[in-house]
Amino acid sequence: MIQRRTLLAGVAAGAVGALAAPARAQSWKAQYPELVYAVVPAENASGVTERYGAFVAYLGRELGTKVTLRIANDYAAVIEGQRSGNIHVGSYGPASFARARLTGVKTDAFVIDVNGDGTKGYNSVFYVLAKSPYRTIEDLKGRNLGLVDPNSTSGYNMPLFALNKQGITAATFFGKVQVTGSHENAVIALAQGTVDVCANWWNADDDSNLTRMLAKGMVKGPDGKALKKEDFRIILKSDLIINSPNAMLSDLPAELKAAIRKAFLEAPVKDKAAFDRLSDGKGRPWEPVDNAAYDDTIKLIQFVDALRKRSA
Structure with missing residues (x-):
C-alpha cells in the first residue's frame, strides 16, 4: 500500500522537476543574451546579408534571444572567432571546418547542406x-x-x-x-x-x-x-x-545546443521563405551530421599542407 507521505513526496518531486526544466532553459539565456552566427565569405557582404538576414531573424525568434549575423572577412576569421568563443555558430566550408578541428577549436558539426537532388556533395x-x-x-x-x-x-x-x-x-x-x-x-x-x-x-x-x-x-x-x-x-x-556543415561551440549548454539544432532542422517548415533564400530555393532541408563525416577532409588539408611545404 502506497503511503500518503510517499505519494505527496512523489508529487512534490514531480513539481520540482517541472519547474527545473524551464529554469534550465532560462539559465542559458541569462548566460547568452546574444548569439553570434558567422558565415564564411562565399560572396560579398551585401550578398551575404541579403541571403542570411531573414534566416538570422528566424533564429532569433525561435531561440528567444538576440542573434547577430557576422560576415567574416575571410575563412580564418570564423575559425579564430570560434576558437575565442566569440562566434557561437558558424556556417563553414568543409576545409575550414576541418582546419578548425585540426587546430583544436572545440566546435561540432550538427547539420549538413543537402543539394536539390538529395546528394550531399x-x-x-x-x-x-x-x-x-x-x-x-x-x-x-x-x-x-x-x-x-x-x-x-x-x-x-x-x-x-x-x-x-x-x-x-x-x-x-x-x-x-x-x-x-x-x-x-x-x-x-x-x-x-x-x-x-x-x-x-x-x-x-x-x-x-x-x-x-x-x-x-x-x-x-x-x-x-x-x-x-x-x-x-x-x-x-x-x-x-562533402557538403558544408554548420557547427556550434562544443561547450554551449546542452539545452541551447538542442534548441539551435531544432531551429535549423525545422527552418524549412517554420520559415520556408527564409530557408529558401539561403540557396535560391535550390537546397533541400538540412540533415544531421557529426564531426566524423569530415575526417577525410582533414586528411585532404593535411595533404595540401605538406604539398605546399614541399613546393615552398
Missing part, C-alpha cells in the same frame, strides 16, 4: 573563358591561376589536390598563382583577364557560384559588357567534396 571546377584557346589544364602551362583562400575547399585545397593527381605542382607549373580572397573575386579576375583560369565551387549546371553571380549581373568583361554562362568553359572537375 559538390565539386571544384576550373573555369576558363570560352573564347580562350585553353581546352585542358596542360594548355595553361606558364599562365596565371586564380585560387580563392587557403581555407577554401573548392577554391584552394581540392584544386591543388586535383592538380597533383594530374602530376602538376601549381607553384611551378603556372606562371603565377594568385589568391583572390573569395569565390566571387576569382571569377571576376578571370572575366577581367587578370588570371587565365580560376577555381570555384559547382553544385550543378544551374547551381554554382558562377550562375549566382551571373543572375545578379556581377560578371563583366574588360569592356564593361555583361558576360553569360556560355562565355565560360569548365576544363576540369574534381572528385566529389
Whole structure:
C-alpha cells in the first residue's frame, strides 16, 4: 500500500522537476543574451546579408534571444572567432571546418547542406573563358591561376589536390598563382583577364557560384559588357567534396545546443521563405551530421599542407 507521505513526496518531486526544466532553459539565456552566427565569405557582404538576414531573424525568434549575423572577412576569421568563443555558430566550408578541428577549436558539426537532388556533395571546377584557346589544364602551362583562400575547399585545397593527381605542382607549373580572397573575386579576375583560369565551387549546371553571380549581373568583361554562362568553359572537375556543415561551440549548454539544432532542422517548415533564400530555393532541408563525416577532409588539408611545404 502506497503511503500518503510517499505519494505527496512523489508529487512534490514531480513539481520540482517541472519547474527545473524551464529554469534550465532560462539559465542559458541569462548566460547568452546574444548569439553570434558567422558565415564564411562565399560572396560579398551585401550578398551575404541579403541571403542570411531573414534566416538570422528566424533564429532569433525561435531561440528567444538576440542573434547577430557576422560576415567574416575571410575563412580564418570564423575559425579564430570560434576558437575565442566569440562566434557561437558558424556556417563553414568543409576545409575550414576541418582546419578548425585540426587546430583544436572545440566546435561540432550538427547539420549538413543537402543539394536539390538529395546528394550531399559538390565539386571544384576550373573555369576558363570560352573564347580562350585553353581546352585542358596542360594548355595553361606558364599562365596565371586564380585560387580563392587557403581555407577554401573548392577554391584552394581540392584544386591543388586535383592538380597533383594530374602530376602538376601549381607553384611551378603556372606562371603565377594568385589568391583572390573569395569565390566571387576569382571569377571576376578571370572575366577581367587578370588570371587565365580560376577555381570555384559547382553544385550543378544551374547551381554554382558562377550562375549566382551571373543572375545578379556581377560578371563583366574588360569592356564593361555583361558576360553569360556560355562565355565560360569548365576544363576540369574534381572528385566529389562533402557538403558544408554548420557547427556550434562544443561547450554551449546542452539545452541551447538542442534548441539551435531544432531551429535549423525545422527552418524549412517554420520559415520556408527564409530557408529558401539561403540557396535560391535550390537546397533541400538540412540533415544531421557529426564531426566524423569530415575526417577525410582533414586528411585532404593535411595533404595540401605538406604539398605546399614541399613546393615552398
